[in-house]
Amino acid sequence: MQGEAQPPRLTDTSAQISRIALYVLLILLAIAILFPFYWMVATSLKTNPEAFYYPPDFYPPQPTLEHYEIIMTRDDINVPRWGWNSLVIAVATTVVTLFVTSLAAYGFARLDFPFKNLIFIVVIFTLMIPSQIYMIPNYLLVRDLGWLDTYHAVIWPAAPNVFGLFLLRQFFSTFPRELEEAATVDGASRIRIYWQLMIPVNRNALIALGIFVFLHSWNDLFWPLIVLSRVENRTLPVGLAVLAGAYGAGDSFSEPALIMAASSMSSIPVLIVYVIFQRRITQSFMLTGMGGR
Amino acid sequence: MISTIRRSLLPEKHSAAGSWRTWRWYLGNYAFILPFLILFAIFILRPILASLQMSFFRWEIFGPKPFIGFDNYDELLNDDLWWVALQNTVYFAFLTSALLTTVPIFIAIALNLPFRGRNVFRTLFFFPYVLSASVVGLVMRWLLGQQFGIVNYLLGIVGIGPIPFIADSDLVIPSLSVITLWWAFGFPMLIYLAGLSNIPQDIYEAARIDGARGWQMTRYITIPLLRPIILFVAVTQLISHFQVFAQPYVITNGGPAQDSFTVIFYMFRAAWTYFRMGFGTAMAVLLAVIIMAFTLLQFRFGGRRLEY
Structure with missing residues (x-):
């Protein structure tokens, strides 16, 4: 550790x-x-x-x-289907976020252009604002785009990860400038420096951010609950949360064994992945945790 | 050689012949931040401004959307449920943050001692954190039920209870806090472990020579040296638990009565049960103001660096 x-x-x-x-x-x-x-x-x-x-x-x-x-057979408690939705959404969110965020982090860390600092300050300032304030306007936008009940509704709003930008920019900034200049002398373009130098050199930071983004997406409840309403489109957290209401009876459940089977089925894959990658996962949270939420 | 580098890394400013090349260079640089910036503008910047604007309108899904000035805020200030929700949120946020700031310190100190198997404990203790709030909520609800919960059965063996952990208006918030502690203590524990590994060992050696023993070292060396990290954890926890939603949604549905209504839970109800979007944004704006005040605190504390 x-x-x-x-x-x-x-x-x-x-x-x-x-x-x-x-x-x-x-x-x-x-x-x-x-x-x-x-x-x-x-x-x-x-x-x-x-x-x-x-x-x-x-x-x-x-x-x-x-x-x-x-x-495995009933539609209103379709854990495998929800797990598939969660997986697709979490993988796509992670890939898109890492790509978009690392490109911008390289731009802010190493490239020069007018209004760079002003833009960066505006972006970083929004870290102070809790994300719930985006929810209602984003819901209306996603609805107008016809994205309700689609993967797009969950993936794209998560892609501009300001904390991730901040984190990666810190890492990219510490890369020695002399090496970058040497690569330039050898004729490397900006995009090659980004892709063949910055990305491989900082892969640990990228993996850490990737794990962080993936787990966040995998476990998120509020936003997918709002935009995914049909049973077959739910993610695992949404599906289980709705079950809690549907099978809830006071502080107990009407069919506890069924509810616990659904909970087990959705957490056992997480347990297996965690046991395999626990070192990477805990390192990721130590690295990202010290930088923000 | 030097001039080649200059030309390739930096554009030649103020040169008439070079100005077109300068701008082409800049446009190329903008291309790197453009995808992020477009998504940022659409999904972060725009909704912040739109929320501010919508909070001054009677904005419901159907029907006209007239400008009503401060009426939404006025209604909130006179709304008993808003004050109940705010009070519950503040109570939950402070209690949960206090637990999640203090308890993991001692666990981290214990797991920083040299003994066999400490990595197994670290792995195990962090595990609940990777579960979703929904799984944690369902399992805890089943464990803590008054009539059929196993916890009350075990308490009954030693002659306590049954305790209506999540069905009693005075107990529900503390119960949700302890559930959250169970779920999330692994994260601050890791942060403290990282902090502990940065404390130089010669400080402990010196203290030992001076006659300090276990608890004294913890009290007078470890905790003071962790102080900046403790403050960091306290403020970040406070900010994140002000936004609590999943625990009341999954475990109590805001109940009993409205005793676990929180601000975000109420906003969810207003906007997606009653479709009062303008009213909902007013709540989000007020909560944002409160949270920003705490974030400013974080910047004050976070700015300090630790010297040994």
Whole structure:
């Protein structure tokens, strides 16, 4: 995660006790993190009446996949379809954002043109303004463009990522100017310097921003909830949130096993991807987190 | 050689013959920022200005859209639900930010100690953060129910409860805060871990020679040195939790009664349930003003650099 700088050592006589206390606390915390997942999966493998048993069974008495089968066949709870929508939208948003943002970041970091600083200040100023203020006018625009219930409605408004521009510009600015000048002497054009020098050299920053943008898009609720209304067009967060209303009963659910099966099905792929790429993902959030939200 | 570089990197200013080339050069440079700038103008700059404008109109999906001056703002100031929503939002934002600023410090300090398996704990503790609010909301709602929730069953074994965590008007906001803590503490934890790795070790060595022990080091060295990062986390958390929407939408639907209505939840209702777009933009503008005030605080604190 970080360099192998040596943290303070536990060398006291009480070190053993502290160490045991530390492990106990961390393991309790780990249980608090893991138990909700366990309970989600356990409930999803029960029948709905079993889910309401009192006292509850800590593991499903006769595990059943019936709710997963229901999800695969029923249209109003089409988790695979929602997952596909989420994936297409998140991938497209990430690609478009990285391309548009890195081009502009190179322009602002290295190229010269009239009003450059003025434009940059106006762009950066909008970082102070919460994004909810865009929502109503953007909704009306997207509606007038006929984009409601299309992927376009989610992808394009997310593409001008001001924070990403700011982040990449910082990285591009630290690239030694002498190397860029040497490339120019060798006859490289601006676009080649951007594509063959800036992009490869800063690929870690680009990957970090890419992961950040992808996860944001994948998990976003408010905007897709507004612009995607038909069942088959929903993303996972939207589909699940609507289920929460449709199957909600007070502070419980009318069909908890079905709801937990939908939740499990939408979070298990995330768990697998996270376990594979956890180092990259945590690094990405450390890098982008220090720079902004 | 030098002159070749000059010509290729910088245009020759003030030269009559070169002015056309200068402008062609500049146009080429503009091309790099143009795609971003067009999208920025359409989807960020325009809607900010349009929101300001719309908030002075009675702007509903159908029918005429007359200019009404400050009537939307006037209505908000006299609207009980607006004040309830604002109060809930402020309560939630401050409580959640306090939790998410303080608790992860201690977790990060613990995970910065040298012991086997600390990377496993780091990986595990960050995981809830990559889940969507919808999954977290559904699972927590199922866990925390008064009648069928497993948490209340476990509390019942030790003789507590049942506690209506999300069905009680006094408990609902603290419950949403703790759920948010569970969901999101991994992010500030990582930021603190990055900060801790930047504290030079000789400071601890010197303190040890002076006789300082574990807790004293935390209290008098680690936390003061983390101060700028703590402030940064506090302000960024506050800004982001003022915009809370998903937790009430998925977990409580604003209830019980209106006890977990937040500003953005109310804006969503006004604009997409009642189609009162102008009224909704007035709420967004007022919230933006509040959040900008906190952002200015961030710039004040963020500008300081840490010296060891």
